[in-house]
Each structure stands twice: as structure tokens, then as C-alpha cells.
Amino acid sequence: MYLEQQLNQLKQLPRPVYGQAEALPNIALGYKHSHPWIQFSYASRGVLDVLTADGRYIAPPQRAVWIPARVEHQVRCSGQTQIRSLYIEQSALATAMTQSCVVQVSPLLRELIHAFSQFDSCYPEQGSQARLVQVLLDQLEQAPLTDSILPLPQDERALVIAQHLQNQPDCTQTLAQWAAELGVVAKTLSRIFTQQTGLTFRLWRQRLRILSALPMLEQQQSVTDVAIACGYDSVSAFIHAFSQHFHCTPGEFFN
Structure with missing residues (x-):
């Protein structure tokens, strides 16, 4: 049971x-x-x-x-x-x-x-x-708090973006493109993300990508494959972003 x-x-x-x-x-x-x-x-x-x-x-x-x-x-x-x-x-x-x-x-x-x-x-x-x-x-x-949290916006328009990016973290669509698609001003979406998540849209998406990488890394997928799946242009860019967030490299984190 x-x-x-x-x-x-x-x-x-x-x-x-x-x-x-x-x-x-x-x-x-x-x-x-x-x-x-x-x-x-x-x-x-x-x-x-x-x-x-x-x-x-x-x-x-x-x-x-x-x-x-x-x-x-x-x-x-x-x-x-x-x-x-x-x-x-x-x-x-x-x-x-x-x-x-x-x-x-x-x-x-x-x-x-x-x-x-x-x-x-x-x-x-x-x-x-x-x-x-x-x-x-x-x-x-x-036990000390960590920032392995992805806060979600409550506004329906911003939540559409958040849900899509969670399912597809390698999506490169800009906030301006999302705004045009949703029929809203880009500055409005930017303000919503900042007010409702405490992060700018850029920082929110970066945190999403880093956190999305954890299950793949834990399953011992290659850093190159993980970087591509999470929307990074290069392995070095991914490792740099990961190290900024976790203060260690992907390999060091799981060791």
C-alpha cells in the first residue's frame, strides 16, 4: 500500500x-x-x-x-x-x-x-x-533556505508564457514576440513578471532553464545535450549560468 x-x-x-x-x-x-x-x-x-x-x-x-x-x-x-x-x-x-x-x-x-x-x-x-x-x-x-524555486505569475497572460516555457525551456521567443501574440504591451508583461515573481522576465527564464537542467544532469545526460535542451547557445554559456546560480559546475554539483 x-x-x-x-x-x-x-x-x-x-x-x-x-x-x-x-x-x-x-x-x-x-x-x-x-x-x-x-x-x-x-x-x-x-x-x-x-x-x-x-x-x-x-x-x-x-x-x-x-x-x-x-x-x-x-x-x-x-x-x-x-x-x-x-x-x-x-x-x-x-x-x-x-x-x-x-x-x-x-x-x-x-x-x-x-x-x-x-x-x-x-x-x-x-x-x-x-x-x-x-x-x-x-x-x-x-536547514538553510535555497533559491531552487521558480515563482509563477498569477496573471493569465503571463501564466500562458510561463507554462509554455516550462514545457519547452529551449524556446527563444522574446517577450516582445509574446506580447504581440497575446495582444498586450511588452512593458505590461515585463511589469507583471517583476511584480508577481520578484524576478525580471530575463532572470525568470534563466532560473527556469537552470532548474530544468537538474533532472537531466542527475540522470547523467551529457552537459552538451542538457545545454541544448535548455536553450543555451553553447556549453560554456550553460556552465557559466549554472555556476552563477549554484556556485559550482554541473559536475561538481552532483558529486
Whole structure:
């Protein structure tokens, strides 16, 4: 039985922190869903792609996604992805979780998540396992934020552009060309992207392309093929953009 089915049968979590290892195939879950608990989703292998009304939250194995309680979301993942999701009562955290975000997963946090995934769902509330859970919670709350987030505009015209580019990141159509196609002034579209995503259209598209590269790189596709698929004119331009965003080369990132 999938964890999702088990969760649907629960009226409350058996412990303030609940979870287990779960393998998911390379498919997009065809429905939006939410949980009455906070979710911390981490992929020890593969790349998570979590979609909410506000944006996409993309997490390779060095990162993870926080999803607040009752926030509708869809989860997509690359082939052979190994997910370890934690479900957490708000009362177990010192800070209220109100906004989806992507955080860095340290080697210590990774090992704590792995160890916890081996626990029985009704692990003892006293003793060594309970102490490990407390350390796990401390590390979860201390995990630093990252910018592996693609904020999405809410304006219907800008959202048409955003959706097209997500499906086709190598598209080279300019904002002026989009404006002509949609019957709107280019400056209006530019202002919408800046106001609703916090990024200029140029920076938004650059972030989209970099984040779109992660699943392909994790699957060990060649840097040349990834650069072309993401719309870069040259491998050097792709590596430069990637290094600016992640402060390391594609090869270094996945090593």
C-alpha cells in the first residue's frame, strides 16, 4: 500500500513525526492533494519537482521541499527516484511553517532522515529513537533556505508564457514576440513578471532553464545535450549560468 493511501486512512499521526521510504515511478501525479500535516519531502536519489499555485519547488538530492499543512500540491519526479517524506505536526516545530520552500540538506540531516525512515511508525516516545527524532527536528528547522524555486505569475497572460516555457525551456521567443501574440504591451508583461515573481522576465527564464537542467544532469545526460535542451547557445554559456546560480559546475554539483 502506498504511503498516500495509508495517510488518507489516518485521522491523526501515530507520532508527531511520521514517515517511511517510498519509491515512486517516473510519472506526474495526476491530481492535486494536500495533507493536514506539514510535509518535508526529500529524494535521496532523483529530483523532486513540487508544484503549488505559487510556484515550482525543485530539489535534487542535496535539497528538500517543505510543504505547509493543507497546501494543495502535485509531485513529479525523475526515474528511479527514492523519496523519503516526513509528515510533521506543527506542534513538533518551534517555528510556524506557512510557506513552501526549498532547503539545503546537510550530510548529517541526510543520515538522520535515512535512519528515521527505518523506524516503526509507532517508535518509542522515550529512549534513543525519541532522542534521534528530536535531533532530526532540530536539524530540519536549521536547514538553510535555497533559491531552487521558480515563482509563477498569477496573471493569465503571463501564466500562458510561463507554462509554455516550462514545457519547452529551449524556446527563444522574446517577450516582445509574446506580447504581440497575446495582444498586450511588452512593458505590461515585463511589469507583471517583476511584480508577481520578484524576478525580471530575463532572470525568470534563466532560473527556469537552470532548474530544468537538474533532472537531466542527475540522470547523467551529457552537459552538451542538457545545454541544448535548455536553450543555451553553447556549453560554456550553460556552465557559466549554472555556476552563477549554484556556485559550482554541473559536475561538481552532483558529486
